[in-house]
Amino acid sequence: MTEDRIWLSTPHMSGNEQKYIDEAFKSNWIAPLGPHVDAFERDICDFTGSKFAAVLSSGTAAIHLALVVLGVKPGDEVICQSMTFSASANPISYLGATPVFIDSELDTWNMNPAMLEIAIKDRLSKGKNVKAIIPVHLYGMPAKMNEILSIANKYRIPVVEDAAEALGSTLFGRAAGTFGAIGIYSFNGNKIITTSGGGALVSNYPEFTQKAKFLATQAREDMPHYEHTQIGYNYRMSNVCAAIGLGQMEVLNERVGQRRANHKFYVEQFADLPEIEFLKEPQGFYSNHWLTCIRINRQSEVTREDLRLALEAENIDSRPLWKPMHMQPVFSNCPYYGNGVSEELFETGLCLPSGSSLTIAELFKVSNIVRSVFDNVGTKNMIKASVH
């Protein structure tokens, strides 16, 4: 990675990862199973309060297996939050099912429960088979799970919670990812903790995690020869990656603290700039603040693109919010239920550097550049005013 660039989110090792990797090498557990895999699964259960966990090669693999386990078949429909990363929706298409996208609401930027119910009623009235609902806890902010679950339960549709970005977030004290029938986490390099690449599927139903492990191991039946009655996948996590995960779990709470401190820093720095708006945690919601995101008020003369370019000119990484899936060319034929909220968020929102290893000097560098863009516009306006 380029030395002096300030990135959005980078891996942050604790030091103990190497110790666990060395153990794996010494014992020759280099396979996609082993004692570190088992220990990492126990750690995830202890941390989240979920009863069962299966660690896998990626978060995307976890969503894919969740949908297979729930019986999603070609021609079925799966309801998915539109404002998200494409990995939430791609596995729906892997299975030949159709994603149905739902807009966000403004309190959490996540799935709008009212819109969800409108969509379910409409899909069912058209005779569609709606097999699952995928809400996402975007940027670490929990979705309105109580509302979403009560609608899902009413229509008896299972929920797969995409908590890829939300390990360490809670809703009324309960871990994000543990509300639905199945939850998934990601340990990709840019997430709050990483195994270099990896994911987990969690559930309180042992049949779901057992089935996921079976499918992730090429659906190999328990026989001396290789016997297969179903199509399988090669999706298990290696014991070496799980070694990294063990070291990362030891510092997860610290990482959440660091990301939340970054968020607090930006909120304080921009407190006197009414053009900049933050997403606030509703009562009972606790975000890991994986990324700190700002919205630029439409009344402002500064756009999010002005800010992004000013930061880029100083070799600082920033990114527009996720472009909603219903706006993506690849999903343009999929049904969508919304009223423009996610489009507006995409147009006006920007993710700021939020890694847990950012120094205070780097944070000040970012905030000073953002401020300078607003100051320059202010100065220009003062000159205009004095000329007239």
Ligand SMILES: *Cc1c(COP(=O)(O)O)cnc(C)c1O
């Ligand atoms: C990162 C991410 C995923 C996919 O996880 P991978 O481990 O990269 O496959 C899925 N959904 C969301 C919202 C993500 O941010």
